[in-house]
Amino acid sequence: MADVPVGRPRAGGLVRGLVLATHLGPTVAVTLVATLLGVAAGVGGARTTLLCVAVLAGQASIGWSNDWLDADRDRVVARADKPVVQGAVSPTLLRALALAAVALAVVLSLLLGLVPGLLLLLLVASGWAYNAGLKRTVLSGLPYLVGFGALPAGVVAAAPGTPIAPWWLIGAGAALGGAAHLANVAPDLEDDLATGVRGLPHRLGPVVSAVIGAALLGAASLLLVFGPPGPPTVAAWVGLLVAVPAVAVAALAGTPRWRGLAFPAVMLLTVLDVVLLLAGGAAVA
Numbered sequence: 652m653a654d655v656p657v658g659r660p661r662a663g664g665l666v667r668g669l670v671l672a673t674h675l676g677p678t679v680a681v682t683l684v685a686t687l688l689g690v691a692a693g694v695g696g697a698r699t700t701l702l703c704v705a706v707l708a709g710q711a712s713i714g715w716s717n718d719w720l721d722a723d724r725d726r727v728v729a730r731a732d733k734p735v736v737q738g739a740v741s742p743t744l745l746r747a748l749a750l751a752a753v754a755l756a757v758v759l760s761l762l763l764g765l766v767p768g769l770l771l772l773l774l775v776a777s778g779w780a781y782n783a784g785l786k787r788t789v790l791s792g793l794p795y796l797v798g799f800g801a802l803p804a805g806v807v808a809a810a811p812g813t814p815i816a817p818w819w820l821i822g823a824g825a826a827l828g829g830a831a832h833l834a835n836v837a838p839d840l841e842d843d844l845a846t847g848v849r850g851l852p853h854r855l856g857p858v859v860s861a862v863i864g865a866a867l868l869g870a871a872s873l874l875l876v877f878g879p880p881g882p883p884t885v886a887a888w889v890g891l892l893v894a895v896p897a898v899a900v901a902a903l904a905g906t907p908r909w910r911g912l913a914f915p916a917v918m919l920l921t922v923l924d925v926v927l928l929l930a931g932g933a934a935v936a
Contacts, residue, residue, distance in 0.1 A: 667734075667739065668734030668737065668739025668740040669715075669734070669744075669745075669748070671732075671734050672714055672715055672733075672735070672740055672745060673710065673714035673715060674710075674714035674718075675714075676915065676918060677710070677714075677831075677835075678711060678713075680919075680921060681706065682706045682707045682710055683922055684802075684921055684925050685702060685703065685706040685802060686699060686702065686703040686706075687922075687925045687926060687929055688802075688803055688807070688925060688935065689702045689703070690929060691925070691928060691929045691936075692806055692809070692810045692936040693810050693811070693936055694806065694809045694810045695810075698763060698809055701759060701762060702771075702806065704759055705756055705762075705763065705771060706774075706802075708752050708753075708755040708759060709752070709771065709772070709774065709778070711748075712748075712749050712750075712752035712753035712756055712775065712778075713775065713778035713779060715745045715746075715748050715749035716745075716746075716749040716753075716778075716779055716782050718734065718740075718742075718745050719745035719749055720782050720783065721733075721782070722735045722745075724846040727845070728845055730842065753775060753779070756772065756775050757772060757775075760775075760805075763809045766808045766813050767805045767806070767809035767813070768805075770801045770802075770804045770805030770808055771801070771802070771805035771809075773797065773798060773801040773805070774799065774802050775798075777793075777795070777797050777798030778794060780794050781794040781795070785850075786848060786850050787848050787850060788850065789850070789851055790851070791836075791850030791852070792832045792833070792850075792852075795828035795829055795831060795832035796825045796828050796829050797825075798828060799824045799825055799827055799831070800822070800824045800828065801824075802824055803816050803820045803821055803823075803824045803935070804816040804821050804824075807820070807935055810936045814936040816935065817879070817935065819874045819875070819877075819878025820874075820875075820878070820935055822871075822874050822878070823870075823871040823872075823874040823875050823924075826867045826870045826874065827867070827868070827871045827917065827921050829863075829867045830864045830865075830867040830868040830871065830917050831917050831918070832852070832864075833852050833860045833861070833901075833904070834901055834914040834917045835914045836852040836853070836860070837852070837857060837861065837864075837904040837905075837910040837911075837914070838910045838914075840852065840853060840857060840910075856905075857905040857906075859905075860904070860905065861901065861902055861905035861906075861913070862905070864901045864913065864917075865898050865901040865904075868894070868897060868898050868901045868917060868920065869894065869898045871924070872890065872894035872898070872920070875890060875924050875928060876888070876890060876891045886927040886928070886930040887927065890923065890927035890928070893920065893923055893927075894920055894924070900912050900913055900916040901913050901916060901917060
């Protein structure tokens with residue numbers, strides 16, 4: 652892939668471009684969720700810090716690889732939000748950083764142990780598989796379902812004794828992943844179709860995708876509220892109440908006006924759910 656000559660970017664612009672190319676919002680959200688789950692699972696201070704950095708490296712590698720592999724496609728549709736299109740970074744630099752970050756993620760994840768390491772790396776591998784071509788197929792949602800189902804399993808397994816994550820936590824993670832995929836693609840449907848990308852949401856259409864995404868988001872919230880043993884806590888009921896507007900926004904993602912808000916709503920609800928899970932003292936390990 653040839654880089655388009657755009658001149659030498661200023662140092663500040665380069666740093667900003669590299670940060671944005673990690674897909675900053677999702678990267679921060681996923682890393683924060685993993686860290687909070689580590690606290691809830693009793694992973695321990697030092698190991699939770701290691702977990703946080705490992706997940707951050709993996710998510711950065713996914714973001715950088717996405718902007719590297721999609722550079723030509725993003726230029727064709729003039730994606731002004733992409734640092735590569737702005738000329739702030741080059742695909743060559745993103746490729747080097749993506750490969751370095753994924754190597755770091757492998758090392759750090761395996762330092763947590765073989766089982767948690769492999770589970771955490773399943774999320775990274777899923778993200779790379781999506782970027783490398785699955786996004787263009789009917790199986791585009793599979794990396795999200797598998798990767799985000801594996802994330803809580805890997806976090807819990809990092810706790811002493813390598814415990815197995817409860818079924819409801821893995822199910823909620825997978826459902827949130829599926830909802831995130833459908834919401835994330837919604838704003839880019841036209842651009843994707845113009846460049847030959849026909850993943851599952853493109854085949855379903857915006858309205859059906861939005862309805863399914865809202866259903867998955869609602870299912871994830873119900874699992875987090877009613878999955879843990881015993882009656883739901885006050886924090887769990889608060890989480891269910893907070894989920895209502897997020898599910899509503901996800902359901903409206905089939906309309907142009909709301910498409911851009913669906914993915915942030917899914918990410919915000921995911922973080923809030925984990926915070927309330929932690930506040931309610933639900934046993935996740």
